Amino acid sequence: MHDEPRMAEAALAAVTLAATVCRQVQRNLDDVRRILKDDKSPVTIADYASQAIVARELTRLLGEEPVLVAEETSTFLRDDDHAAHLDATLAATREVWEDCDADSLLRMIDVGCGDTHHHGFWTLDPIDGTKGFLRNQQYAIALAYIQRGEPVIGVMACPNLSRDFNAPLDEPDPVGSLYLAIRGQGVEEFPCLPPGEASRTDRARLSRPMRGEHAPLRVCGSVESAHSSDEGTEAVLAAVGGGNERVRLDSQAKYAVVARGQADAYMRLPTRKGYVERIWDHAAGALVASEAGCFVTDIHGRALDFSKGRGLEANTGILCAPAAAHGALLGAIEATRPKA
Numbered sequence: 001m002h003d004e005p006r007m008a009e010a011a012l013a014a015v016t017l018a019a020t021v022c023r024q025v026q027r028n029l030d031d032v033r034r035i036l037k038d039d040k041s042p043v044t045i046a047d048y049a050s051q052a053i054v055a056r057e058l059t060r061l062l063g064e065e066p067v068l069v070a071e072e073t074s075t076f077l078r079d080d081d082h083a084a085h086l087d088a089t090l091a092a093t094r095e096v097w098e099d100c101d102a103d104s105l106l107r108m109i110d111v112g113c114g115d116t117h118h119h120g121f122w123t124l125d126p127i128d129g130t131k132g133f134l135r136n137q138q139y140a141i142a143l144a145y146i147q148r149g150e151p152v153i154g155v156m157a158c159p160n161l162s163r164d165f166n167a168p169l170d171e172p173d174p175v176g177s178l179y180l181a182i183r184g185q186g187v188e189e190f191p192c193l194p195p196g197e198a199s200r201t202d203r204a205r206l207s208r209p210m211r212g213e214h215a216p217l218r219v220c221g222s223v224e225s226a227h228s229s230d231e232g233t234e235a236v237l238a239a240v241g242g243g244n245e246r247v248r249l250d251s252q253a254k255y256a257v258v259a260r261g262q263a264d265a266y267m268r269l270p271t272r273k274g275y276v277e278r279i280w281d282h283a284a285g286a287l288v289a290s291e292a293g294c295f296v297t298d299i300h301g302r303a304l305d306f307s308k309g310r311g312l313e314a315n316t317g318i319l320c321a322p323a324a325a326h327g328a329l330l331g332a333i334e335a336t337r338p339k340a
Contacts, residue, residue: 004153007062008182011122011143011155013195014057016178017096018050018141019157020194022127023176025049025092026136026159036084043130044085047072048109049092050126050141055111056097056104058122067121069310070112071280077106116279116309120147123306125280129251131224136160137170140251144283149307154181154287157192158253165262169249179206179256179288187259187291208292208322209261216243217325220254220266232269232336239332255285258320259292265321265329269299276311282318295319295326299333 025032025046032042051072058066077086086102093100114121122145129139138160145153155178162173176192190203217240222228237244247263254266266289268277286296286304297303299317308314319329 004182007145008153008155008180010058010061011145011153012178012180013061014054015141015143015155015157016192016195017057018053018126019159019176019178019192021049021053021092021095022046022133022139022141023159024095026133026172029134029136032088036088040130040134041085041088043127043133044076045088045092046133047127047130048074048077048089048105051112051124052089052093052100052105052108053096054124054126054141054143055108059108059111065111067114067118068112068124069114069116069121069280070124071126071278072109073113074106074109077109120145122146123280123283125252125278125284128281129253132160132250135250136172137223138249138251138253140253140256140285142252142280142284144280144287146279146283146306149305150183151283151287151306152183154187154284154291155179156252156256156284156288158251158256159192161192161253161256163189163191165260169247169257177256179259179284181284181287181291183287183291185291187288189256189260206260206288206292208259208294211261211264211322211325216245217265218245218247218263219329220247220249220257220263222254222268223248223250228267229269229271233267235336236267236269236329236332239335240328252281252285255282255289255296255320258294259289264325266318267299267320267329268318269333270317276313277315277318279306279310279312282312286320289320294322297326297330299330301330 133139141157144151159176160172178192181187187206298315305314
């Protein structure tokens with residue numbers, strides 16, 4: 001891959017700026033809801049602003065528009081009925097891009113309509129964990145560079161995730177956490193601060209601690225029951241045996257919590273047959289976890305395949321854990337799978 005360090009630093013800068021804007025919108029949730037008369041409008045505004053900022057920063061820092069595959073398009077904001085949402089998105093974006101106009105904003109959002117058939121492309125979830133964002137809890141801005149079907153750079157901002165393991169996961173942290181993973185080079189964790197406020201000495205190489213022999217198995221899952229089968233999860237944990245704890249939080253922050261040893265596994269069991277995960281929901285987080293020493297596969301033990309377009313078409317569900325826990329959980333999933 002050409003100029004990997006430059007690409008990684010550009011991704012860091014882009015995601016950090018986007019996190020700055022998302023945090024500002026989240027601080028003003030009630031004001032945005034009141035103005036737009038829409039309970040979900042704050043996350044809509046932050047989503048579009050985040051995507052535009054990342055696309056613009058990658059373009060500015062790398063010298064050309066990136067091939068970017070992202071979650072949003074500008075269609076909603078181009079509708080005259082949503083002019084107030086466009087104005088609010090512009091106002092949010094101008095927190096870090098002062099001379100942004102409507103045409104530039106919409107064009108940068110649509111940079112995210114890139115083609116996955118390139119041998120290398122970026123994928124972005126501008127706000128992963130929208131309900132967590134609206135609850136003022138966990139969410140992530142997740143950007144990854146995928147080369148020939150594998151994530152090779154992953155940057156993930158978790159603006160509400162404390163670096164202190166003793167801090168409650170359901171309470172927002174004023175600083176948050178930021179992660180950079182490069183394939184084969186490990187993963188770093190540092191404060192999620194605006195550009196210029198964090199020094200390089202704040203970076204820490206992430207090293208997952210060993211789990212105690214008799215410690216309970218702490219398994220991450222989604223807050224929203226629609227995202228993973230609770231019944232299936234309980235059956236798997238019963239099959240594993242021993243003590244276990246459920247850790248519930250939104251977004252790809254789950255990958256970070258497992259990567260740093262605050263939990264032992266992240267399991268996502270499909271709630272319906274045929275459901276396909278989106279690549280931007282997993283690319284950055286999966287690389288962070290794997291570079292910290294975890295195994296990241298689907299629930300059949302297959303490596304995640306990011307070469308099939310916008311979906312993980314060759315995979316079913318997600319299982320992320322260090323080796324011993326991964327093997328035990330994979331066996332339990334197989335043992336509890338309904339027989340045809």
